[in-house]
Amino acid sequence: MEKFQGWTATLSNGENVWESPPVPGERYAWQKLITRLNNENLKITSLRVQRGRVTLHALSQKACDGYYQAYDKHKALISGEETLRQGCGSVIGDKVFIQWIDENGNVWSDIRPFGMEKPHTTLRDT
Amino acid sequence: MATFYWEYFGGAGPAWTDMSTNTIVFAGSNTDLTVPVTVGTWQDGTHMGNDDPGTDQCGAQHMRNIKYVTSGQFDQGFGTYFLSMGQLAASGCTVRVRFTDASPVAITSARLYAFDGSTVTTRATDVEVFGWERQPSGIMTWSNVNDYSAAQGGDNAGQRLDLLNQAASTEHHYYIVLSARPESVGAKTSFDFGVALTYS
Numbered sequence: 001m002e003k004f005q006g007w008t009a010t011l012s013n014g015e016n017v018w019e020s021p022p023v024p025g026e027r028y029a030w031q032k033l034i035t036r037l038n039n040e041n042l043k044i045t046s047l048r049v050q051r052g053r054v055t056l057h058a059l060s061q062k063a064c065d066g067y068y069q070a071y072d073k074h075k076a077l078i079s080g081e082e083t084l085r086q087g088c089g090s091v092i093g094d095k096v097f098i099q100w101i102d103e104n105g106n107v108w109s110d111i112r113p114f115g116m117e118k119p120h121t122t123l124r125d126t
Numbered sequence: 127m128a129t130f131y132w133e134y135f136g137g138a139g140p141a142w143t144d145m146s147t148n149t150i151v152f153a154g155s156n157t158d159l160t161v162p163v164t165v166g167t168w169q170d171g172t173h174m175g176n177d178d179p180g181t182d183q184c185g186a187q188h189m190r191n192i193k194y195v196t197s198g199q200f201d202q203g204f205g206t207y208f209l210s211m212g213q214l215a216a217s218g219c220t221v222r223v224r225f226t227d228a229s230p231v232a233i234t235s236a237r238l239y240a241f242d243g244s245t246v247t248t249r250a251t252d253v254e255v256f257g258w259e260r261q262p263s264g265i266m267t268w269s270n271v272n273d274y275s276a277a278q279g280g281d282n283a284g285q286r287l288d289l290l291n292q293a294a295s296t297e298h299h300y301y302i303v304l305s306a307r308p309e310s311v312g313a314k315t316s317f318d319f320g321v322a323l324t325y326s
Contacts, residue, residue, distance in 0.1 A: 022227075022228060022229045023229065024228035024229065025228070025229065025230075025296075026229055026230075027229060027230060027231075027294065028229055028231065028326050030326050031232075031294075031326060069326060070234075070324045070325060070326040071128070071324065071325055071326060072235070072322060072323070072324045072325075073128055073130065073322065073323060073325070074246060074281075074320055074321070074322035075130035075132070075320065075321055075322075076241075076243070076318050076319065076320045077132045077145070077149070077150060077221075077318060077319040077320070077321075078149045078150070078243065078317075078318040078319070079243060079318055080147060082130070084128075087324075112235065116234055116235060116291070117234050117235065117324070118234075119232040119234055119291070119293075119294075119326070120232070120234065120324065120325075120326045
């Protein structure tokens with residue numbers, strides 16, 4: 001059986017939500033989850049991304065203002081080379097602290113302005 | 127699935143068309159991609175070649191050539207104009223980056239950069255490159271996305287062309303102009319462009 005890859009969120013009602021594959025014409029599972037959180041007055045209490053043997057953990061709910069999850073994709077013009085990485089992170093004040101993992105399991109950290117990355121956070125505009 | 131396309135304005139129509147496996151060639155002629163650009167001067171032609179440079183794949187019309195003039199001005203072959211949406215049509219841009227996904231996704235941190243072809247954070251060798259995104263933000267100056275002699279370039283903050291965020295959609299387009307000049311004689315084999323963005 002293939003090991004699960006993607007994000008997992010634990011909610012304030014104790015439920016675990018796993019990332020599901022995109023459905024054409026519908027928002028990604030992460031965006032659907034944010035909508036659900038707003039509609040049902042729930043919060044994420046922990047967030048992690050699992051890829052292969054690596055699991056990235058965002059901060060605990062008490063240590064951050066919100067959560068972040070997104071993909072980052074690159075394509076070169078001449079070589080045509082493409083890379084894809086998935087990130088999860090925590091919002092603290094006006095910054096988002098992100099950990100990225102690529103398809104080869106390489107991990108690195110990133111800090112981005114919250115104002116720029118807001119659409120991918122649980123604090124996005126509804 | 128999220129998919130990138132590098133497109134040029136040409137082909138039948140003409141229309142924005144996938145460059146596929148072809149490459150972008152900055153040349154010293156608007157009609158002949160084999161004419162080299164003189165060191166220290168900006169390109170007089172932008173072409174699509176099937177190698178380095180290979181043969182011209184532009185078709186009936188050559189790729190749009192937008193040449194750097196000053197920090198806020200360009201020349202597209204018939205005079206000097208200011209970088210603005212009013213003075214440069216979308217179809218006049220060098221390339222269009224198209225990003226599609228079967229699901230509507232919001233985009234942040236989109237950026238275009240020049241790099242050495244192997245490490246995205248390493249600048250391209252022996253070239254200087256300016257870029258500009260045709261967009262309504264009010265930014266009307268070129269961004270210096272590569273300056274080898276000044277150790278600038280690659281996918282690094284302040285050394286690339288930052289592109290505007292875009293709201294959720296299944297189709298995203300970025301209209302971009304590019305201008306380049308060599309810092310030395312000879313083919314530039316450590317020179318590629320990259321585009322990257324963050325989405326969900």
